[in-house]
Amino acid sequence: MGTTLQALLAAHPDTAPAIGAPGRTWLTYGGLRALSADIRTQLRSAGVGPSDRVAIVLPNGAAMATAFVTIAQSATTAPLNPSYREDEYTFYLEDLKAKALVVEAAYDGPALAPAQRAGMTILRVESDDADPAGSFRLVPDAAQDAAPEGTPGPDDIALILHTSGTTSRPKIVPLLQSNLAASAVNIAHSLALTPQDRCLNVMPLFHIHGLVAAVSATLISGGSIFCTAGFNAMNFFAIMEEARPTWYTAVPTMHQAILSRAPRNAETIANVPLRFLRSSSASLPAQVMEELARTFNAPVVEAYGMTEATHQMCCNPLDRQKPGSVGVEAGPMVRIAHETENRLIDGTGEVCISGDNVTPGYEGNPDANAKNFFEAEGHRWFRTGDQGAFDNDGFLHLTGRLKEIINRGGEKVSPLEVDGVLMDHPAIQQVVTFALPHPKLGEEVAAAVVLRDGAQADEAGIRDFARQRLAEFKVPRRVVILDEIPKGATGKMQRIGLAEKLGLVETA
Structure with a gap:
């Protein structure tokens, strides 16, 4: 039986710091729980029920993090890239069948017209800079009939994202409360996260990497997360000084940009020692992993994730990293399948996974489900589309995307x-x-x-x-x-x- 995000957030001390941001006081876990209760009341009074879908179009930062965490405890979240154009919003909002759209108080951007045409409820995020980081309230553009009460359970959808759709129409990936909870727990376990850990988030929060590895895994472990307005190599080390993190997670291009500015920031690196660095969402070149480890004098943990797995599938252990490998299985079962036949094999083939963090299937797309899921050896397997093989130590080495x-x-x-x-x-x-x-x-x-x-x-x-x-x-x-x-x-x-x-x- 799975659990929910709300249940995992219930245990941490009221006074412990949860969410931070540049120049703001910290939002505590007690404050986060109170905010979650207030947001639930505001959603219900605006007509948003526990199974309704809420599209979120907010810039990166503490309010985006808390909007995701609080709304996901009361409804289904659907974060969207704030840089989309109107045609893209028209497609995604219609595809999602979203009930409401969450935007900044003064927002007048390209998501608004498609949402209004679709008859969606517009919810505006109002906040006060004097309040702790991530504090906000939702104010509807127009009065609505109240929605019935109710709390999402483990089998309800917490998060909906689309695949990147580089070669075809993007597919809808529904992720259950139990998927989100399982993945956050897997990541926290892989990284040995404790309440003393602090994550510096530079990842976009409309993407599975930032939402689950940075935000959710940190919060279920009782640690704190310092939220930036997005990645900027120019101010990374200044923010590191203010945030005093024990770790951060990023994609390889971000790590490379950080490395290029590291020599002139040696004092900050010495003053703010990291316990580890994490890399995911694309292959980290072995040379970059080794240079990062030398520069920060800390392990560089490469992980392997994808949206359909609610992010993490494999992770290099903290005590042993293999440059060029995405690590050992870290949550779900990870096996190698024949690329055209529905069976597991030894050697090189298509990486497949099975576990509590895996999506139940693409929404409204039986062809994609038939192609990507299969039963074998008593489990339901999802084909990742990646080619790879395990070495004798159980570390997975990817050859690349099959496409x-x-x-x-x-x-x-x-x-x-x-x-x-x-x-x-x-x-x-x-x-x-x-x-x-x-x-x-x-x-x-x-x-x-x-x-x-x-x-x-x-x-x-x-x-x-x-x-x-x-x-x-x-x-x-x-x-x-x-x-x-x-x-x-x-x-x-x-x-x-x-x-x-x-x-x-x-x-x-």
Whole structure:
């Protein structure tokens, strides 16, 4: 029997700090529980019942964190990216069938018109800077009939997110209260979180990584979380001084930006010692993991997550990290499946998972469910779409997304393998290997790189470097040197479609 977010938050001392933000007093656990009760009353009086869906469009920060945590105890949350355009909001709000939209008090942005056209209740977040971090009240634009009381149970939906939809229509992923609770507990256990720990959140809070690994896992462990307005490498160390965290979690591109500013912030690194650093949502190059560990004198824990797993599936243990591995199973059962047949295998294949943190299935999409879920050996397995294999120590090594594996005339190339080789080049700071359409081979190998400050390299030299370390068919045919690699909304570098984004057309 699963549990709920509310039940897990009930045990912590009233006076313990829970939510912080720059220049604000701390919201305590007692304050968070009182706020949760007030928000429930405000939702019900605005006509939002326990099974209704509430879209949240708020900027990153303490109010976004508390809006998620408090609303999720009383209804279904659906956080959306505040930078979407009106057409995107029209799609997502309609797809979600949301009852209400939560926005800032003075918001007049692109989510408003689609919500009004759909007849949704507009709830405005009003707050006072003199109140503790994350304090707010919900004020509806118009009076509504009250909704019936009720408390969501373990089998009710707590959170709805969409898959990123890089190659197809985004799929709706409903995550139950029990999924959210199980994943938060798994992460807290993996990281040995205690009430003495403090997380510095730089992740966007419309994404599973920030919502579950940073916010939920911290709060169920009784620790505190300092909420920033989003990631900014320029002020990261200043905020670190104020927040005094014991850890933070980020995507690899953020870690690399932090590393680039670390030498001039050695005093802060010494003054605010971290117990560990966590990386997830994309593969962390081994070279970056090792440089982070040296710089911060702390373990760098790479984890492996995805939305359908309510984030975490695997995690490197605190006492043993393997650069280039996403760790050991850390919550759900993790196995390898045949890529086309519904059976488990040894060796390399599609990573699949089964456990209390796994979504019951995509909403309104029986074809996707039939394709992605299967029964074997007494369990229901979800196919992750990732290819990988376990080593003899039980650490999982990913080869890449199955859709991202480059098929060069029948020879399969792992983009992650090429990334790893190119990251050893002394001039290269970031790299993303991707498929380039080719008229004869189908796909050719290409790479986009960002050079270190002051470093020099050219395409021919980088290709020669790769040629000494890789079989000829794996050597990038094109190397594009960029000031910045295009990233998605959560800071991940995206391989699929990168050739088109960069305007590369193969003519060979």
